[in-house]
């Protein structure tokens with residue numbers, strides 16, 4: 663497969679601040695590449711390097727050419743901060759941007775794709791809600807039907823239903839062969855959309871891989887989160903990696919589980935779906951009273967926390983796909 667995007671040893675400093683410190687990567691034609699990393703890691707700077715909107719050291723190529731030399735109609739860019747004319751309606755804005763290209767898509771159809779229809783399409787941009795404004799900005803990036811689409815935190819401010827609609831739209835574009843380079847702080851978004859994910863930290867690409875491979879390598883084991891409602895569990899004390907749970911005071915007749923307390927929860931790691939009942943029995947046999955149980959498979963958020971050195975905090979809040987809660 664041919665590479666749509668190539669970065670070789672790309673570096674950028676702002677005064678004494680190193681934003682990119684020798685980044686090399688290649689994105690195949692038709693691939694969705696997700697770039698994640700903490701605030702200030704250099705994601706926006708890399709998007710700007712790849713789109714030729716800032717100068718850098720190193721080499722960048724987009725569709726086989728330098729980004730500045732590429733026909734603008736072949737590229738779509740949604741910058742992180744983008745403010746189109748405030749006193750044009752969504753329709754007028756789309757028509758304006760469509761007019762920049764010889765062969766643009768129908769503005770109304772693009773607006774409909776991002777969920778802006780009816781009254782919202784006739785309102786001044788400045789009177790739309792933040793999420794509606796972001797949708798219009800996404801539409802502007804799509805109006806030229808680009809071969810390569812750069813989206814810098816596209817769904818920030820968009821409500822959950824709109825976010826999922828946008829994911830479906832992006833999946834459709836990717837299925838039709840559009841190359842997508844996406845930055846996001848939503849691990850759910852990246853896990854769902856990206857074929858490969860790059861983790862950027864302090865201007866360096868620390869790892870790249872498919873969500874599945876990264877979760878396998880860095881996500882840890884599936885775990886059962888036990889809300890005991892017991893303030894003693896707030897201590898964060900490790901119960902130790904007792905394979906049978908004995909050091910925690912529980913008689914776990916379940917092999918290869920690690921028990922600890924994190925963030926006020928009892929965390930039993932290494933619990934597969936079939937062992938949930940055994941662990942519940944063991945908890946009850948040990949006299950542990952609990953308010954709820956949540957089973958959580960490792961996901962990209964766990965990978966992120968591991969790779970950025972942030973501690974796992976029992977993360978039940980991040981549980982969506984692939985988890986089951988048992989309330990008592």
Ligand SMILES: Nc1ncnc2c1ncn2[C@@H]1O[C@H](COP(=O)(O)OP(=O)(O)OP(=O)(O)O)[C@@H](O)[C@H]1O
Pocket residue numbers: 676679680681699700701702703704705706707708742
């Ligand atoms: N125009 C600029 N002038 C000076 N410093 C800058 C400029 N743009 C970025 N930086 C610095 O470069 C570093 C990388 O910034 P960048 O915006 O690329 O990070 P990011 O990963 O996109 O962050 P976020 O997740 O907060 O959007 C930061 O330390 C930032 O302060």
